[in-house]
Amino acid sequence: MATVNSVTTTNPVETDGRGVPLVEVHDLRKTYQLGETEVHALRGVSVSIHAGDFVAIMGASGSGKSTFMNILGCLDKPTSGRYLLEGVDVSRLTKKELARIRNQKIGFVFQGFNLLGRTTALENTELPMLYSKTNKNDRDRRAREALAQVGLADRADHFPSQLSGGQQQRVAIARALVNQPRILLADEPTGNLDSRTSVEVMEIFQRLNLTGLTIILVTHEPDIAQFAKREIVFRDGQIRRDDVVKVPHMASEVLKTMPTIRD
Amino acid sequence: MDFSSAFVLALRALGRNKMRSSLTMLGLIIGVGAVIAVIGIGDGAATKAQEQLAAMGSNMLFVGSGSVNRYGLHVGSFQTKSLVLADARAIVRECPSVSAAAPGTGIGQQVVYGNENWATQITGTEPQYFEVRNWPFASGTSFSEDDVTQAATVAVLGDTVRKDLFGSRNPVGETIRVGTLPFKVVGVLTPKGTSAGSNQDQDDVIIAPLTTVQKKLLGQEWLRWIMVSAVSRQSSYVAQQQIESLLRDRHKIRAGDPDDFVVRNLADMADAAAEQGTVMTVLLTIVASIALLVGGIGIMNIMLVSVTERTREIGIRMAVGATEEDVRLQFLIEALVLGLIGGTIGILFGVTSSLAVSQGLGWPIRIPAYAIAVSTLFAITIALFFGFYPARRASRLNPIEALRYE
Ligand SMILES: Nc1ncnc2c1ncn2[C@@H]1O[C@H](COP(=O)(O)OP(=O)(O)O)[C@@H](O)[C@H]1O
Ligand SMILES: [Mg+2]
Numbered sequence: 001m002a003t004v005n006s007v008t009t010t011n012p013v014e015t016d017g018r019g020v021p022l023v024e025v026h027d028l029r030k031t032y033q034l035g036e037t038e039v040h041a042l043r044g045v046s047v048s049i050h051a052g053d054f055v056a057i058m059g060a061s062g063s064g065k066s067t068f069m070n071i072l073g074c075l076d077k078p079t080s081g082r083y084l085l086e087g088v089d090v091s092r093l094t095k096k097e098l099a100r101i102r103n104q105k106i107g108f109v110f111q112g113f114n115l116l117g118r119t120t121a122l123e124n125t126e127l128p129m130l131y132s133k134t135n136k137n138d139r140d141r142r143a144r145e146a147l148a149q150v151g152l153a154d155r156a157d158h159f160p161s162q163l164s165g166g167q168q169q170r171v172a173i174a175r176a177l178v179n180q181p182r183i184l185l186a187d188e189p190t191g192n193l194d195s196r197t198s199v200e201v202m203e204i205f206q207r208l209n210l211t212g213l214t215i216i217l218v219t220h221e222p223d224i225a226q227f228a229k230r231e232i233v234f235r236d237g238q239i240r241r242d243d244v245v246k247v248p249h250m251a252s253e254v255l256k257t258m259p260t261i262r263d
Numbered sequence: 264m265d266f267s268s269a270f271v272l273a274l275r276a277l278g279r280n281k282m283r284s285s286l287t288m289l290g291l292i293i294g295v296g297a298v299i300a301v302i303g304i305g306d307g308a309a310t311k312a313q314e315q316l317a318a319m320g321s322n323m324l325f326v327g328s329g330s331v332n333r334y335g336l337h338v339g340s341f342q343t344k345s346l347v348l349a350d351a352r353a354i355v356r357e358c359p360s361v362s363a364a365a366p367g368t369g370i371g372q373q374v375v376y377g378n379e380n381w382a383t384q385i386t387g388t389e390p391q392y393f394e395v396r397n398w399p400f401a402s403g404t405s406f407s408e409d410d411v412t413q414a415a416t417v418a419v420l421g422d423t424v425r426k427d428l429f430g431s432r433n434p435v436g437e438t439i440r441v442g443t444l445p446f447k448v449v450g451v452l453t454p455k456g457t458s459a460g461s462n463q464d465q466d467d468v469i470i471a472p473l474t475t476v477q478k479k480l481l482g483q484e485w486l487r488w489i490m491v492s493a494v495s496r497q498s499s500y501v502a503q504q505q506i507e508s509l510l511r512d513r514h515k516i517r518a519g520d521p522d523d524f525v526v527r528n529l530a531d532m533a534d535a536a537a538e539q540g541t542v543m544t545v546l547l548t549i550v551a552s553i554a555l556l557v558g559g560i561g562i563m564n565i566m567l568v569s570v571t572e573r574t575r576e577i578g579i580r581m582a583v584g585a586t587e588e589d590v591r592l593q594f595l596i597e598a599l600v601l602g603l604i605g606g607t608i609g610i611l612f613g614v615t616s617s618l619a620v621s622q623g624l625g626w627p628i629r630i631p632a633y634a635i636a637v638s639t640l641f642a643i644t645i646a647l648f649f650g651f652y653p654a655r656r657a658s659r660l661n662p663i664e665a666l667r668y669e
Contacts, residue, residue, distance in 0.1 A: 073582070075581075075582060075662045075663050076663055095586070095587060099585065099586040100584065100586075102582060102584045103584020104584070114575070114578075116576055116579060127580070130585075131264055131589055132584065133265070175583065
């Protein structure tokens with residue numbers, strides 16, 4: 001098992017005896033060619049993330065956070081470097097195998113929700129199962145369970161246009177969960193939400209993390225990062241800081257101190 | 264993704280843009296409709312032509328007195344006076360391939376029965392005419408050889424004349440007036456329909472002894488035509504050659520000079536009828552191909568628009584695990600559903616329009632099962648062919664760019 005020194009020394013969580021990291025990247029680089037100029041979005045990122053971790057990625061706009069997340073999510077490939085997911089070198093996989101990983105092992109939550117319009121919450125939640133040979137009954141049952149997990153059992157037949165932003169993001173989380181992935185990747189999931197709704201989303205994440213789900217979350221709000229267990233800061237396509245959050249905030253506690261806006 | 268989910272998905276996607284989907288299908292509807300019409304009408308025309316030719320009499324040849332102007336396909340315009348009864352007798356006697364011949368002439372006349380008045384054609388001929396033309400009687404009988412010898416004023420009615428003069432009454436035994444002459448009706452023929460060549464009503468006719476028409480109505484000794492039966496269908500061309508050389512000989516026409524008569528046989532007429540059918544089929548095939556092509560391009564155009572509009576949707580699907588094949592399948596099935604619905608409407612449209620055409624032209628309608636199969640296959644092939652490129656384009660989208668698409 002190869003470890004990356006700079007990361008392991010600043011990351012006490014990453015001690016031996018935990019087996020193969022869920023995510024392990026070595027010297028990850030991504031260069032975009034924009035006409036004559038080259039844009040170096042990632043300039044050598046190395047990090048290991050173990051199962052059960054809850055990582056918040058911070059950093060200025062343009063520092064490469066989304067690029068990193070897209071590679072972790074198998075939506076994009078690095079220009080160079082290695083990415084091992086559960087010990088498997090992802091760069092060797094075919095497009096079809098990558099699609100299967102996105103379907104089975106990864107749940108993605110986006111800033112802009114990315115729900116299908118004119119499609120109910122239930123059907124949006126069922127979407128990943130359309131691509132995993134799940135029969136109609138199981139699809140329905142599991143989608144309803146996932147919606148219940150995010151507190152939207154009673155909104156199954158609503159269309160996105162009939163839901164608030166927070167509710168839409170919870171549908172997106174239900175969709176990400178429905179195939180029981182190993183990792184939840186969330187790129188600025190609270191970017192379009194007000195502060196109370198943001199904390200509600202973090203409460204869901206913390207609850208999911210307690211059940212063992214690994215979460216990697218991009219945010220530019222320091223308050224939000226405080227709900228995670230570990231905080232990584234990007235700058236100019238590199239990791240500048242990788243710290244344990246000493247005492248993570250409990251979203252359920254914070255919610256009690258916040259004024260209720262809705263019902 | 265499994266097929267049934269993909270189908271439901273496709274139906275919904277198309278249902279969201281009903282107007283657009285129907286317009287997209289229009290070209291296909293017209294194309295498939297035309298294919299059905301081509302086959303249906305072509306088949307009907309062929310059947311009809313065959314029926315007509317069979318009705319004209321098996322192995323039949325037509326000898327007409329010549330026209331001065333001998334261009335075109337008309338079977339003589341009865342200008343020459345050289346065709347005579349002796350020619351008819353000689354044809355039977357001297358041409359080995361001929362089994363029977365009926366000489367004839369004709370004149371247009373006003374016919375009166377009671378208050379009913381009808382303008383029709385009076386044909387003068389001999390009793391064997393009915394056998395040569397394979398024309399059975401509905402009631403009564405033919406006039407006799409004696410009637411011909413005596414130039415008796417007796418008549419056989421075609422079905423159209425019977426209907427117009429007598430309605431539902433039985434004409435046999437009644438007396439009608441042709442011009443100024445009273446004729447006794449001895450028989451009524453079964454209906455024969457329109458003729459293959461000219462589309463004339465063959466039942467709009469009164470048939471009387473040759474001599475009666477020649478002497479009492481026309482005042483002419485010569486014949487306008489002779490209907491000839493060859494001994495078999497195969498021998499009709501040989502019979503034609505025998506008749507031609509015999510008549511040239513009898514009419515003393517020198518080598519190099521044109522005939523003063525015309526001989527046509529059934530095979531020629533069959534060819535002419537078949538040619539008409541072919542022209543129609545070719546025209547409709549062109550229309551069908553163009554419409555199918557236009558329909559296909561329409562499908563491609565709309566599918567490309569749809570792929571662009573749904574870029575984000577495609578990105579979302581890919582992000583949650585859709586493979587390139589899944590995305591391609593989704594759009595191909597949308598094209599397929601367009602093809603199937605368009606094809607089905609096209610078949611209904613084709614059947615309806617062929618029915619209308621057959622009604623208008625009096626052709627029998629026959630739409631064989633293979634016509635439905637062929638046009639359905641066409642619709643599906645076109646839809647898949649023209650749907651393939653947009654579907655491939657959708658499947659090749661980069662998921663990240665697709666997700667970012669506004
Ligand atoms: N498809 C692309 N083509 C060219 N440059 C890109 C592309 N995607 C991202 N970049 C560039 O890469 C850098 C990192 O972008 P990104 O990962 O989106 O940053 P962040 O999410 O931290 O704001 C930026 O400079 C951005 O302009
Ligand atoms: Mg970003």
